[in-house]
Amino acid sequence: MENYNIYDEIGRGTHSFVYKARRKQSIEYVAVKSTAKSRMDKILNEVPFLHKLDSPYVLKFFDWYESSNHIWLILEYCMGGDLLNLITQDKQLPEAVVKSFGRELVAGLQYLHANSILYCDLKPANILIDEFGSLKLADFGLARRIPGIKSAPTQPLALGSPHYMAPELFQQTAVHSFASEFWALGCVLFELRTGRQPFTHTNFAELARMKQFVVWSRQIQNDAVELPIPGCEMSLEFCNLLKRLLSFFWLVHKHNASDEKLLSGMN
Numbered sequence: 001m002e003n004y005n006i007y008d009e010i011g012r013g014t015h016s017f018v019y020k021a022r023r024k025q026s027i028e029y030v031a032v033k034s035t036a037k038s039r040m041d042k043i044l045n046e047v048p049f050l051h052k053l054d055s056p057y058v059l060k061f062f063d064w065y066e067s068s069n070h071i072w073l074i075l076e077y078c079m080g081g082d083l084l085n086l087i088t089q090d091k092q093l094p095e096a097v098v099k100s101f102g103r104e105l106v107a108g109l110q111y112l113h114a115n116s117i118l119y120c121d122l123k124p125a126n127i128l129i130d131e132f133g134s135l136k137l138a139d140f141g142l143a144r145r146i147p148g149i150k151s152a153p154t155q156p157l158a159l160g161s162p163h164y165m166a167p168e169l170f171q172q173t174a175v176h177s178f179a180s181e182f183w184a185l186g187c188v189l190f191e192l193r194t195g196r197q198p199f200t201h202t203n204f205a206e207l208a209r210m211k212q213f214v215v216w217s218r219q220i221q222n223d224a225v226e227l228p229i230p231g232c233e234m235s236l237e238f239c240n241l242l243k244r245l246l247s248f249f250w251l252v253h254k255h256n257a258s259d260e261k262l263l264s265g266m267n
Contacts, residue, residue: 001065001072006032011082013125013139015039020077030062033073042141043071049117049140050075057108059128059138078136080129083192087124091195095238098192102241102266104135105188109181112137118144118176121160122184124191144176163187163197186245190225194232198225198246241265 004021011018016035023030035043043064050061050073060076080086083101086093093101105127112119120142128136142160160169160176166183169176190198225246228234234242241264 001032001067004030004032004074015042021074029077031075031077033075035071035073037066037069037071040071043073045143046140047073049143049145053112053115053117053140055108055111057104057111057135057137059136075138076130076136078128078130078138080131080133082129082138083124083127083135083188086129087191087195092232093192095193095233095235098189099238099266101135101192102185102189105137105185106266108135108137109185112143113178113181116146118146118178119181120144120176121164122181122188123161123164124188127188160184163199182245186242189245190242193234193238194229237265 003024005024007020007022009017010020010031016033016039019032019034021030021032022028047061047064050059053061059078062074062076064074065072105122109119109122119137119140121139122137126137126139128138130136164184164187166180169180187198225242227239227242244265
């Protein structure tokens with residue numbers, strides 16, 4: 001780490017801190033992520049993905065270092081922060097902006113799925129904004145490689161963040177799929193437009209019950225998520241997009257991100 005000047009803290013998670021830094025003898029700014037060595041398993045999962053991925057929609061990885069107590073990742077610096085901060089500041093984003101962000105997120109998921117990768121943790125806190133306002137997927141600690149783009153994974157994977165988890169991930173034999181990625185996408189788009197999550201509860205079991213209701217009742221339009229919600233104007237096209245993403249339809253058919261029906265409503 002002697003090659004970098006470390007500046008202010010720009011973010012933190014449960015087990016990590018992120019700092020703005022500059023490569024010495026240059027004007028190249030980077031983000032330095034410090035994680036305790038006790039989380040080595042997560043880092044060993046994340047680094048191979050970041051090292052191989054090359055997409056404008058994925059955060060760039062430059063290098064990593066090990067000290068006595070920490071692992072340090074050198075990453076692309078995104079001066080716009082993350083989408084969670086944007087939601088906190090602005091509450092509700094215009095539908096046109098949400099659709100634009102949605103197209104970028106779909107492109108990012110397309111890239112990952114085409115490379116047989118499931119992201120498994122899509123949420124506003126993991127989506128960064130660069131200096132041009134473009135989105136970058138970050139934190140691949142829960143990502144998993146699958147056999148092929150047409151295949152569904154056959155073994156249980158790490159679950160992710162409860163408020164963005166698809167209903168089937170609350171079951172005893174939880175397995176991530178392309179469909180569960182789209183459910184999370186629907187949750188993110190809903191939150192960007194409305195300023196709140198579509199399913200909220202402090203109790204994990206109750207949150208699971210709410211989401212299982214969506215799967216088996218098939219009544220999302222009337223009972224599970226009210227669309228449009230009071231105080232937030234939405235076009236019919238956008239409402240239908242959210243209903244497709246947060247519905248039994250996607251869980252049954254398990255479309256991938258290249259499906260034209262997914263893209264419709266984001267233009």
